[in-house]
Amino acid sequence: MAATLSSSLLLAVVRLCVATDSVYNDDLASYVTRPDLRPPKIEVHTHDPSAIAPGYWFVAPYSHLEPEPYTKKFIPCQVGPHIYDNTGELVWSGACKFKNRNAFDFRPIDGGSEPRLSLILGDVLEIGAGMKGMYVILNSSYQTVQALPAPAGSSMIDMHEFEVLEGGQRALVIAQKAQLLDTNPIAGTVGAMWVLNNGFLEVDMMTGGTVFEWWALDYVDLGETYTVPPRGPGTFESPWDFFHLNSIDKNRDGDYLISARNANTVYKISGSTKEVLWRLGGRTSTFQLEGFNFSKQHDARFRPSGNTSGTSISLLNNAAHDDELESTSAVLLFSLDESTMPFTARLEQKWSRLDGKVSRTRSNAQFLDNGNVFANWADRGYINEFTADGRCVLEARWLSGRFNNYRAFKAHFAGYPSEPPVLSAHAYGTTLETMTTVFHVSWNGATDVTSWNFFGSLAGSPADVRPVGSVTKSGFETMHMAAGLFRMSYAEARDAHGVSLGRSPITSTTISPAVLDLLGKISLSATPGAPPSAVTSPLTESRYSTSSDAVGTSRVMYDVLSTPYAIAVLSMIVLACFLRKFLKWRSLRLRS
CATH class of the missing domain: 2.60.40.10 (Immunoglobulins)
Structure with a gap:
C-alpha cells in the first residue's frame, strides 16, 4: 500500500515537473515517429463550429525574411510549407523536403489533370554563392514536378506572388531590378539615383518564357509614392523602393489588377497596350472613395460582380500608413462604378481583424466557396474565418511568437505521399x-x-x-x-x-x-x-x-516506479527538475 501510494504521488510530481518545463518548449509539436519534424503549434478557437468551411490550411511559417546562411548543424524541420486541418493538427510538413528554407504563397492550384501545390522557395546564402529561390510545383504525392528560376532581368526571386492561372499553363509573378536614374525628380536635384523598379510578368509554365511584361517606371511617376526618398543616391544593393508591388490578378478580358503598397494604390493595367486604365486610391485616384479608405494594402483581386456597370474588387487594407483614418486592418469588398464621371468606389462589406490590431505588413484574404472569408493577418500566423455577414467563426495563431506567415489559404486537397x-x-x-x-x-x-x-x-x-x-x-x-x-x-x-x-x-x-x-x-x-x-x-x-501522448499507460509507469530503488532515483530527478525551475525563475527575475 505504501509503495503504491508513494509511486502514485511520485508519478503525479513527475508529470507536474514535466508540465511546467513545457512552458519553455511547448510552442513546437514533437512526434515519436518523426523526431526530425518540429512544426509550430497552432492555437485554435472556434466560435461557431457549424459555420466553419471544410478544408485544410496551407501556410508557410518563417522566422526571418532575409536569407540565412547555410549550416551543417542539425536543425529540426519547422520552417517552410505546411498543411494543417481545422483543429490545428498537422497534416503535412514540407520543412525537411526543402531543408528549412523559407517558402511563400503556398497554395493548392488547378494543375489540369490533377490537383497540385505551388509555392515560392526563398533564397539561401551559402559560403561563396547563393542558393537561388525557385517557383515550385508539387504533385499530389508532394514530389517536385516543376521548378522555375527567377525571370530573366529580375535581380532575385520575389516572395509576393506566384499565381498559376487556370489549367496550369501560365503563371503571374513579380519581378524587380535596381535601376540607375539620371535625376531625382522628387528631391529636385540632378544626379544619379538607384531606384527599385517593380514589374510583373505572365510566364509560360512549359517553357519559362515571358508572355507579357510590365515595369512600373515606364508608366508610373515617382511622385505617386508615399515613401521618403533617400538623401543620397543609394546603392545597387539598397535601391529606393518607391512602388513595392505585392499582388497581381487577371480578369477574363485579359487586363491586370496590381497592388502597390508604397503608393497606397491599386492599378488596372491594359493587357493589350500596357497603359494604366485607372488608379484606385493614392495621390491621383481615378475614383472617389465612398465610405472607406485604405493604405499599405495587399492582395487586390477581381471579384464576381452583380453590378453590370462596373467591377467588384477586394483587398486587405493593412491600414498601416501614418495618415490612415482606420485603426484596424480589415478585408474590404467594394464595387466600382465607371458609368458616370467622376468614377465612384462604394464599400459593400468589411471584415475587421477580430483582435482590433493592425497588420503593418503582409496579409491576404480568400473568399471561400461557401461564402466565408478566410483572412490571414500574418503576425504570428493570426487567422480569422468570417461568414459573409461578418461573424467570426474561427480564429487561430501560432503559439510561438517566433514565426510569421505571409499568406494563408484554405481548400480541399487529397494527398498521397510516395513515402x-x-x-x-x-x-x-x-x-x-x-x-x-x-x-x-x-x-x-x-x-x-x-x-x-x-x-x-x-x-x-x-x-x-x-x-x-x-x-x-x-x-x-x-x-x-x-x-x-x-x-x-x-x-x-x-x-x-x-x-x-x-x-x-x-x-x-x-x-x-x-x-x-x-x-x-x-x-x-x-x-x-x-x-x-x-x-x-x-x-x-x-x-x-510524460507530457506527451508518446508515453505508455499509467500502469506501465507504475510498474517501473514501484521499486524502492526506482523511487529514490526518480526523486533525485524531480529535485533536480525543480532546482532548474528555480534557477530559471531567478534568472528571469534578475533580467527584469
Whole structure:
C-alpha cells in the first residue's frame, strides 16, 4: 500500500515537473515517429463550429525574411510549407523536403489533370554563392514536378506572388531590378539615383518564357509614392523602393489588377497596350472613395460582380500608413462604378481583424466557396474565418511568437505521399505479465487515412505476424497499446471504406536495457525465440516525456516506479527538475 501510494504521488510530481518545463518548449509539436519534424503549434478557437468551411490550411511559417546562411548543424524541420486541418493538427510538413528554407504563397492550384501545390522557395546564402529561390510545383504525392528560376532581368526571386492561372499553363509573378536614374525628380536635384523598379510578368509554365511584361517606371511617376526618398543616391544593393508591388490578378478580358503598397494604390493595367486604365486610391485616384479608405494594402483581386456597370474588387487594407483614418486592418469588398464621371468606389462589406490590431505588413484574404472569408493577418500566423455577414467563426495563431506567415489559404486537397508510413514500437513492463508494447504511427501528408491496423510477432519472426489491434486515426501521429512484447510489427493505413492505402516497413521493437537491468526481473531468454538483436538502444528522456501522448499507460509507469530503488532515483530527478525551475525563475527575475 505504501509503495503504491508513494509511486502514485511520485508519478503525479513527475508529470507536474514535466508540465511546467513545457512552458519553455511547448510552442513546437514533437512526434515519436518523426523526431526530425518540429512544426509550430497552432492555437485554435472556434466560435461557431457549424459555420466553419471544410478544408485544410496551407501556410508557410518563417522566422526571418532575409536569407540565412547555410549550416551543417542539425536543425529540426519547422520552417517552410505546411498543411494543417481545422483543429490545428498537422497534416503535412514540407520543412525537411526543402531543408528549412523559407517558402511563400503556398497554395493548392488547378494543375489540369490533377490537383497540385505551388509555392515560392526563398533564397539561401551559402559560403561563396547563393542558393537561388525557385517557383515550385508539387504533385499530389508532394514530389517536385516543376521548378522555375527567377525571370530573366529580375535581380532575385520575389516572395509576393506566384499565381498559376487556370489549367496550369501560365503563371503571374513579380519581378524587380535596381535601376540607375539620371535625376531625382522628387528631391529636385540632378544626379544619379538607384531606384527599385517593380514589374510583373505572365510566364509560360512549359517553357519559362515571358508572355507579357510590365515595369512600373515606364508608366508610373515617382511622385505617386508615399515613401521618403533617400538623401543620397543609394546603392545597387539598397535601391529606393518607391512602388513595392505585392499582388497581381487577371480578369477574363485579359487586363491586370496590381497592388502597390508604397503608393497606397491599386492599378488596372491594359493587357493589350500596357497603359494604366485607372488608379484606385493614392495621390491621383481615378475614383472617389465612398465610405472607406485604405493604405499599405495587399492582395487586390477581381471579384464576381452583380453590378453590370462596373467591377467588384477586394483587398486587405493593412491600414498601416501614418495618415490612415482606420485603426484596424480589415478585408474590404467594394464595387466600382465607371458609368458616370467622376468614377465612384462604394464599400459593400468589411471584415475587421477580430483582435482590433493592425497588420503593418503582409496579409491576404480568400473568399471561400461557401461564402466565408478566410483572412490571414500574418503576425504570428493570426487567422480569422468570417461568414459573409461578418461573424467570426474561427480564429487561430501560432503559439510561438517566433514565426510569421505571409499568406494563408484554405481548400480541399487529397494527398498521397510516395513515402510509406512510419511506425515506432517500444516495450514497457517489469514482468512477462505486465509487458506492454506501445505503437506510434504517422504518414506525413496522407489525407485519406481514417484508421490504422497493427500487426505484430511475439516470437520476432515475420512468419509469426498476427493482428494486434485497430484504432481510429488521431491527429498527425496515432498511438496504440497492446498487452505483450511484440518484438516485430508493422502498421497498415485504411480509408473510410476499409480499403488499404499502404503499410509501414516491418519494425523491430525497442526495449530498454536500462529498465531490464534496473528491475532484474526479465532476461532476454524469458521470451522464447527472441534474439539478442531485438534489443536496441535505451529510451531517451526527450522522446518519452510524460507530457506527451508518446508515453505508455499509467500502469506501465507504475510498474517501473514501484521499486524502492526506482523511487529514490526518480526523486533525485524531480529535485533536480525543480532546482532548474528555480534557477530559471531567478534568472528571469534578475533580467527584469
